[in-house]
Amino acid sequence: MTHPLLNDPRLAPLLALLLPGGAGFPSAAELGLTSRIADDRRLAEAMAGLLDALPPRVGPAEIAAVERARPEVFGPAIVAVYSAYYTHPQVLAVIEAATGYRAAPPQPEGYAMPPFDPAMLAVPAARGSHWRDPRADTTETEPEKRG
């Protein structure tokens, strides 16, 4: 069931302030995240909490004030925005183009990786045995640092 937040005119401008476009990424407001958030009860409730905490006219200063004063409200809301944004196909496509991360779920493809190279162990494998053997250890310590 869609949350009433979907019809809240304050949501899209707020998203544009939280995640404007840049560095090749789209703005959160361009992606239709309003309905994405409104369709998920957990996300919608978090955003509704932030909207309730903000004054009628919202800019970066007002958001920053709530972030400082009401972290218990701001935290879940920004996580909700990031959650909707970073699971959006357009955003994942930008990440893929920029980093090599594949814009797809983890399975079934996974990733190819070169196998472990035993040559990495040249230094640690050359050390002599150095584990602490309690059968041989007669180290005396202070009787009690704690009980």
Added chain:
Amino acid sequence: MSDSDVLIVGAGASGAAAAWRLATAGFSVTCLDQGGWTDYEAMPHTRPDWELARQTTHSPAPNIRKHAWDYPVEDTEAAIKPLMVNAVGGSTLAWGAHFPRFRPSDFRVRSLDGVAQDWPFDYWDLEPYYDLNDRIMGVSGIAGDPGNPPRAARPMPPLAAGAGAARVAAAFDRLGWHWWPAEAAIASTPYDGDRAACNHCGPCDLGCPRRARASTDVTYWPKAIAAGARIVTEARVFEIETDGAGRATGAAYYDAAGIARRHRAPVVMLAANGVGTARLMLLSQSARHPAGLGNAHDLVGRHLMHHPTGMATGVFAEPLEGFKGPFAVSILCQHFYETDPARAFVRGFQMQLIRSDAPLGTAVGVYLPRLPWGAAHHRRFLDVFGRTASLTVTTEDLPNPDNRVVLDAELTDTHGIPAPKMIYRLDDNTKSMIAYGLERAREALTEAGAVDVLTQDLVEYAGFHLLGTARMGHDRETSVIDGWNRVHDCPNLFVIDGSAFVTAAALNPTPTIQAIALRAADGLIRNRRKVAA
């Protein structure tokens, strides 16, 4: 009249191991678990919103996940929040599968370092069970570590290292710090019939549709069931029942329809983790056990131990593709593990390399602080995504009787059963250890070429290792169970999960939990008639 020879409560790491051992020895075994089986076709790994599921419906934190199979844990007085899974497989369903053994010194901390207590047995008593468990869980690694006792060839070769681990390993070498490939309960090659090799997808904590990452629903349970063991799912136990002599007679539970039922058995084993087992023992009050089972000396629930963990994350200028590979396992440094009188703390810590996170995890801040919102957000994302390597500073938590599990006075689960409450704070020894460890981690990451290193003094959501709340010992006035896991005051009741731990070591506990459960099962097999009588 009994329904089974042995009743086990909890189908996770220890319950599965014990069930297999006992069933193959001819015991009739029934396990009650409050959860059900995982549907491998319904895992979120193939969904576009898989990362959102990771943060919510598939979170390892029961208080976030709030699944119908879960119970709430009151944690407002706990510096470390509980993580656990209530289902067949238990918390092995949501772990990173780092699989180190404890070291010999871990069982002798009183004798060696004058702290806490020694265990009733030593490393070599457990060694054959570690070996057996490694084969069944399926461990990848490489023998020959001179920093640990010699061990048999590992069942499979090590997992891929990756660019971040290669950099940090080389830095350890230059610093003269010993390291070794982490042992992992993850198949690096096809294993044991239907387990495919890991394909490096990353989020092991979500479960593993390839069954490469071990969980006991795919390792022990099929073998245990083939040997005759039985699991009753969605069975929420609310009391371990006893007779007039105070001996356990079975368990009372609510079935999936909410109907109260009883299962009778001459031997009962608790395998519900360090919170769930303590909760059940405290709930099971009777005339012979007025303060709860095994609690004549007010010890049940006390000495709760975690592995308090700090984390340092290095940001590198070059791409490391850290989103590839099992997130929690690659290399491990135990160079600072043992007590050094020159340091301001006793005992020590491990440093475990953690790879980078996926996009949402990077943005919300799992290893690094949450990314800033606004105009700077996207540039920062590209600067850090896939370019991090983190080192945990996982410390040994010494037992403190004030850190404990109790029954909450108000909070209940969906059946109205009192919920557990965790009360936990860090001591000064641990704080000193984390601070020192974070300095070393920063040193290593800087040596590895990190252009920036950020640290977390304490990872709050790190309460997977729930230990010590019904600890072992020879003395019934200072311990709850004996060296064979039998409750002093109720010798046909066994505690076989992490509750039994005397000390926590500074290493992931599952191999030791399972080795102890296998050993306890062998003890029962040898003393079958005596225990049942």
